[in-house]
Every structure is written in C-alpha cells, then in structure tokens.
Amino acid sequence: MTINCRGKLIDFKIPKVMGILNITPDSFFERSRYDTLDKVLSQTEKMLEEGAAFIDIGGHSTRPNASPVSEEEELRRVIPAIEEIIRRFPDALISIDTFRAKVARESVFAGAVMINDVMGGNLDEEMFETTAGLNVPYVLMHSRGTPENMNQLTNYDDLVMDILDDLQQKVYQLRQLGQKDIILDLGFGFAKTTDQNFHLLNRLEAFNIMGLPMLVGVSRKSMIWRKLEISHMDALNGTTVMNTISLMKGANILRVHEVREAIEAVKLVEWTKSL
Known part of the structure; x- marks a missing residue:
C-alpha cells in the first residue's frame, strides 16, 4: 500500500507519523500553536528529527465551536510557513489541513504534497475537482455540518455502516x-x-x-481526557494508548502533537507483530 507524493513513493508497510503544526491562535491544544516563522521552523525541525514523515499545517482551527476565519487570513497564515519550511527543509512532506479548495490549491503551489480535508468536501463544492486536478494525495475525513454545529449532528442509524457508506460514495466521486x-x-x-x-x-x-x-487522529482529543476526567494538557499518556490500539487495528498514519512518543508506539507495535 503506497501513495505518491510528487514522485516520492511512501510505503505503509510500516505506519507513518504526521506531526501537527497549527498556525492559529485558537487550536484546542495551546502547545501546538506557532505564531512566528522562527517557531514554525524550530518545531518542524524537531518533528522531522524525531521521525515525522509528514508535517500537517493548518491555518484554521476546526475544533468544535471554533470561530470562522476568512480565506484571506488562512492563506496569510499558511503560505509563508509552507514556503519557508520548503526552503529550509526541501525534503519535508507537507500536508495542508484545510477545507477550502483555494487554500488547498495555493498551498500545493507553494510546496505542499498532500491535502488533509477535515470536512470531507462538505464545505467547498470545488474541493474534490481541485484536489483531483492537483494530483496529490487527499485525506478524506468523515464529518457532518460545520465546526459550529457538528456537535448537534451525532444521530446515526448504524454508526459504522453510515460512515462506511458516506466514505464509499465520496471515494467513488473522487475516482470519477x-x-x-x-x-x-x-x-x-x-x-x-x-x-x-x-x-x-x-x-x-x-x-x-x-x-x-x-x-x-485522536491526539489529546476530548474522547481521552473526558473519559479519564483529566485536562487535555495531561492527555499524552492516554493519546499513546489510543494510538497503540489504532496501530494494532490497522492504522497507517498517526496524526499527533508529540512525534517521538508516536514513533516509539509504532516501533513497539511493529516489533510485537514481527515475533
């Protein structure tokens, strides 16, 4: 199982880790916010050294109840960061975390090699056609509604089958x-x-x-800290546990705030499977 990132084949025989780099003032985990290019470059270097295969850059928080950000502001945040990362780390594989086709397109032109659409094409009718035309890997996420109202859209007839059906329909559209x-x-x-x-x-x-x-992508999410009755700031250990379960059940990419701990989970799971 492989993907092609601008001529570089990524093989998922061993799972990969994607490091989160938020260029936003309001992402739910404060330590993942980077508001200057120097901080962006420093964190990118750290994640690459720790073994991240991808750097996922986002300029619009999509946590529940997040405030909307204009397209112009999102572009102002992410494009300089992508360009500077590519200048300093030319081999870095950058994923752009956006639900907007224009931001996706401009980010790929700036050097991104993957589009991570947390709204699954729901909020921009041009996203599927745009990403297909750019010829880069596309992360298709299941979601409903918008960041402002998604918490009210949790009724399913059958959770697994409904999500599977939604994803299959969208994969068909993308393939077409x-x-x-x-x-x-x-x-x-x-x-x-x-x-x-x-x-x-x-x-x-x-x-x-x-x-x-x-x-x-479960890193420090509320499903962890609410169950454990702790703060998201204390959810690293729970995140590692959930990542380990995900790997045992077939996950190919872990999207995380802390790369080193995720890489260690991958190594230990792979060593266990090899015995």
Whole structure:
C-alpha cells in the first residue's frame, strides 16, 4: 500500500507519523500553536528529527465551536510557513489541513504534497475537482455540518455502516474525477459523541474493506481526557494508548502533537507483530 507524493513513493508497510503544526491562535491544544516563522521552523525541525514523515499545517482551527476565519487570513497564515519550511527543509512532506479548495490549491503551489480535508468536501463544492486536478494525495475525513454545529449532528442509524457508506460514495466521486491516492480518516471527534468515538475505534478494522490507507487522529482529543476526567494538557499518556490500539487495528498514519512518543508506539507495535 503506497501513495505518491510528487514522485516520492511512501510505503505503509510500516505506519507513518504526521506531526501537527497549527498556525492559529485558537487550536484546542495551546502547545501546538506557532505564531512566528522562527517557531514554525524550530518545531518542524524537531518533528522531522524525531521521525515525522509528514508535517500537517493548518491555518484554521476546526475544533468544535471554533470561530470562522476568512480565506484571506488562512492563506496569510499558511503560505509563508509552507514556503519557508520548503526552503529550509526541501525534503519535508507537507500536508495542508484545510477545507477550502483555494487554500488547498495555493498551498500545493507553494510546496505542499498532500491535502488533509477535515470536512470531507462538505464545505467547498470545488474541493474534490481541485484536489483531483492537483494530483496529490487527499485525506478524506468523515464529518457532518460545520465546526459550529457538528456537535448537534451525532444521530446515526448504524454508526459504522453510515460512515462506511458516506466514505464509499465520496471515494467513488473522487475516482470519477481522476483522484489517484486517497487516505481515509474516520473523523474522531467530528460529529460523534465520546462513546461513538470509542465504538468507532473498536471497529476500525471494518474499514479495511475499502483497501485504502487509514489515518487516525485522536491526539489529546476530548474522547481521552473526558473519559479519564483529566485536562487535555495531561492527555499524552492516554493519546499513546489510543494510538497503540489504532496501530494494532490497522492504522497507517498517526496524526499527533508529540512525534517521538508516536514513533516509539509504532516501533513497539511493529516489533510485537514481527515475533
């Protein structure tokens, strides 16, 4: 199972780690916010040295109840960061975390090699056609509604089957447009209750039927700290546990705030599987 990032083949025989780099003032985890280019470059260097295969840059918080940011402001945040990272680290593989087609397009022109759309094409009707035309891997995430109202859209007839059906329909649409590489993200925390998130994680293997790489992003999310009755600031250990479960159930990419701990989880799971 491989994807093509501008001529560089990424093989998922061993799972990969994606480091989160938020260029926002309001992402839910304060330590993932980087508001100057010097901080962006320093954190990028740290994550690459620790083993991150991808750097996921976002300029618009999509946490529940997040305030909207204009397209112009999102571009102002992410484009200089992408350009500077590529200048300093030319081999870095940058993913752009956006639900807007224009931001995706301009980011790829600036040097990004992957589009991570946390709204699954729902908020921009041009996203699917745009990403297919750019010929870069596309992370298709399941979600409903908008960051402002997703918490009210958690009713499902059958959680797993409804999400599977939604993703299959969108994969078909993308294939019809010529999209080659698609990565699935089940959207933990997006239009799902805490218990639904755990049920979905427990059924992760059901999505292997689609034959596509799977990204799991649960780093410090409320499904962890609410169950443990702690703060998100204290949720690193819980994150590592959830990442380990995800790897055992077939995750190919872990999207995380802390890269070193995720890399260690990958190594230990891989060593266990090899015995």
